[in-house]
Each structure stands twice: as structure tokens, then as C-alpha cells.
Amino acid sequence: DARVTQTPRHKVTEMGQEVTMRCQPILGHNTVFWYRQTMMQGLELLAYFRNRAPLDDSGMPKDRFSAEMPDATLATLKIQPSEPRDSAVYFCASGSERGWETQYFGPGTRLLVL
Amino acid sequence: AQSVTQPDIHITVSEGASLELRCNYSYGATPYLFWYVQSPGQGLQLLLKYFSGDTLVQGIKGFEAEFKRSQSSFNLRKPSVHWSDAAEYFCALNAGNNRKLIWGLGTSLAVNP
Numbered sequence: 001d002a003r004v005t006q007t008p009r010h011k012v013t014e015m016g017q018e019v020t021m022r023c024q025p026i027l028g029h030n031t032v033f034w035y036r037q038t039m040m041q042g043l044e045l046l047a048y049f050r051n052r053a054p055l056d057d058s059g060m061p062k063d064r065f066s067a068e069m070p071d072a073t074l075a076t077l078k079i080q081p082s083e084p085r086d087s088a089v090y091f092c093a094s095g096s097e098r099g100w101e102t103q104y105f106g107p108g109t110r111l112l113v114l
Numbered sequence: 115a116q117s118v119t120q121p122d123i124h125i126t127v128s129e130g131a132s133l134e135l136r137c138n139y140s141y142g143a144t145p146y147l148f149w150y151v152q153s154p155g156q157g158l159q160l161l162l163k164y165f166s167g168d169t170l171v172q173g174i175k176g177f178e179a180e181f182k183r184s185q186s187s188f189n190l191r192k193p194s195v196h197w198s199d200a201a202e203y204f205c206a207l208n209a210g211n212n213r214k215l216i217w218g219l220g221t222s223l224a225v226n227p
Binding site for chain 1: 146149150155156157158159160163167204208212213214215217218219220
């Protein structure tokens with residue numbers, strides 16, 4: 001049963017600390033999306049990659065957030081330094097080349113910045 | 115501008131009752147339309163999608179949705195709701211020019227026993 005995995009599932013950290021979230025897309029999927037979900041804003045697209053290349057990161061605060069795909073099996077989202085307003089659930093989703101319009105979501109990383 | 119509106123923030127239905135969740139979109143042509151469900155503490159799961167053809171599409175878990183171009187709507191329906199259907203439901207569209215989905219804010223469904 002292929003699925004997107006995300007680690008960690010939960011993270012509590014103090015303001016100013018670096019946070020790294022990891023995502024393993026479904027094997028063979030070449031599109032990866034990072035989302036942030038909050039009660040106030042709903043689901044926001046932060047960035048997305050196709051064939052490991054960033055295509056759109058306009059939704060991401062550039063000064064503190066960065067997203068990369070070191071290889072086809074790993075996507076990372078980093079926040080440095082973290083702030084309390086970054087507290088949210090961060091989802092990764094992946095899609096295939098042929099079925100690109102359908103996104104498969106991971107279980108999310110619940111981040112709390114104190 | 116492309117947008118998705120889910121007019122109902124929260125809906126409560128009794129178990130066994132029928133359900134309709136509303137979704138309206140704004141886009142100049144026919145978009146790709148989706149319904150996703152998010153169970154508590156979980157990621158989102160695709161329920162169904164519409165690309166073209168038959169305007170009534172069937173999905174998983176007994177859900178269906180009807181695309182109505184004249185009303186710019188894509189409402190989700192289920193004839194008889196089960197307690198396990200309690201979740202957050204999101205409508206989304208893809209305008210076809212890139213791989214991004216535009217999301218509604220979601221409708222929270224509660225099911226009374």
C-alpha cells in the first residue's frame with residue numbers, strides 16, 4: 001500500500017530554533033507539494049516541485065522557510081528561525097506524471113512553536 | 115481570478131440522513147474539480163474528481179458529486195450518512211495551466227447518532 005510518509009509527526013520547539021520536516025513521496029511520483037494548514041487560513045500551498053525542481057514557492061516566507069528535494073525520495077521543509085506564528089500542521093503531498101492532477105497526502109507534521 | 119467557495123463552514127446531520135455539501139467555483143472555463151476528505155488527525159484523501167464527460171461522478175465511500183456548469187457548482191452528496199463520515203471536506207479546482215490546486219476553506223461535518 002503505497003503512501004506518503006512524513007517525519008516527525010509532532011514537533012514542539014522553542015522560538016528561534018531550526019525545524020526540519022521530511023517527506024518521502026510515493027515511489028515513482030515526480031511532483032511534491034508542501035502545504036500548511038491553520039484554522040485561520042485553511043490549506044495554503046507553500047511550494048511545489050516537479051522532477052525535484054522547484055516550480056513555485058510563492059506561498060513560502062522566503063526569509064525563514066526553505067524547501068528542497070535532495071533526491072527523488074526525499075523532500076525537506078526547513079524553518080529557521082521558527083516563530084510562534086509558524087505553529088500549524090504541515091502536509092506533504094505527491095503526484096505522478098500521468099496522474100498529476102490527483103494529490104496523495106501524507107499524515108502531516110503538527111508543529112508547535114513556543 | 116480562480117477561487118473555490120464552500121458556503122457552509124459547519125453542517126450537522128443525523129446518521130442515516132442524506133447529505134449535500136456545497137461547492138461553488140470561479141473560473142472562465144471548465145476546471146478539473148475535486149473533493150477531498152480529512153478525518154481528524156489525518157491527511158487528506160481524494161473522494162472523487164471531475165474532468166469532463168458525465169457530470170455525475172461517483173467516488174469512494176458511497177459519495178457522488180454533480181458538476182453544474184450553469185451554476186458553477188460541484189456539490190457533494192451521499193444518500194445515507196454514517197457516523198464514520200464525520201470529517202472535514204474540501205473542494206478544490208485545478209485550472210489546467212499548472213499543477214496547483216485551489217482549495218476551499220472546508221466544511222466540517224458532524225454526524226449525530
